[in-house]
Amino acid sequence: MAYFTDAGNGVIADDGTLISYSDAVKALECGHYDKELLKGLYLAAAVVGKLADEPDTLTPEQRVSIWRWVVVACFIREQQEKNGTIEVPNGSGGIDLATIYSNGKSSLSIYPAPLRLALSENLERIMVETVGKALWADFTVRVYIDFLDISLEHGPRLSDKGREGLCILHDDYIRALEADGGFPAMPTMH
Structure with a gap:
């Protein structure tokens, strides 16, 4: 049930669409996954996985936003x-x-x-x-x-x-x- 995969330059959705890390954070924060929280958690996990290796992939505000969303x-x-x-x-x-x-x-x-x-x-x-x-x-x-x-x-x-x-x-x-x-x-x- 992996909806998203980290591609190194963004996240690939299960339909093959490449989503930038920044756009992934925006989608979460704007509520696109509020009715599909589990799917959103998979997206957040892909982004957070990237942050573990390269914390500067996102701005400080975006890093806060992704963790706020998960909480x-x-x-x-x-x-x-x-x-x-x-x-x-x-x-x-x-x-x-x-x-x-x-x-x-x-x-x-x-x-x-x-x-x-x-x-x-x-x-x-x-x-x-x-x-x-x-x-x-x-x-x-x-x-x-x-x-x-x-x-x-x-x-x-x-x-x-x-x-x-x-x-x-x-x-x-x-x-x-x-x-x-x-x-x-x-x-x-x-």
């Missing part, structure tokens, strides 16, 4: 396994499939793109403020890698630290919603 994909997949999914009406008159996050008392519908944005706006902003613009990317990548437990047998999964950090983020969001008078009538995109 979020692992969290969403874990929550789908644990809590399932729910159909949620969208603003276009259609239905989206949302993942359910539950802390045992309250639940939220969650989506990959808003979670990536939340990590970018919260964790990564703190990293820039803490270590400065010159070092934030390397430190952030280390944090994201620390959020994962990666094995050849199982692929990437959340580490206990990663799970705890992402649950804290969601529990804080639930507390904020409850403090503002409760949950809105319509499911909230997070």
Whole structure:
């Protein structure tokens, strides 16, 4: 089930298309694989394999982006396994499939793109403020890698630290919603 292969100058998709490493990161970040997280994880693995040998293949921001994507994909997949999914009406008159996050008392519908944005706006902003613009990317990548437990047998999964950090983020969001008078009538995109 290898959807992508590292070709040295990019990633070859199973249909034979060559995707540059930069375009692969853009496709992940833009949500092209948000409905196919496993396939996206294979793409990310091909890109990360290249980074292991040649870290300067991507910009610091792109390296952060790929690891952020992997962390979020692992969290969403874990929550789908644990809590399932729910159909949620969208603003276009259609239905989206949302993942359910539950802390045992309250639940939220969650989506990959808003979670990536939340990590970018919260964790990564703190990293820039803490270590400065010159070092934030390397430190952030280390944090994201620390959020994962990666094995050849199982692929990437959340580490206990990663799970705890992402649950804290969601529990804080639930507390904020409850403090503002409760949950809105319509499911909230997070």
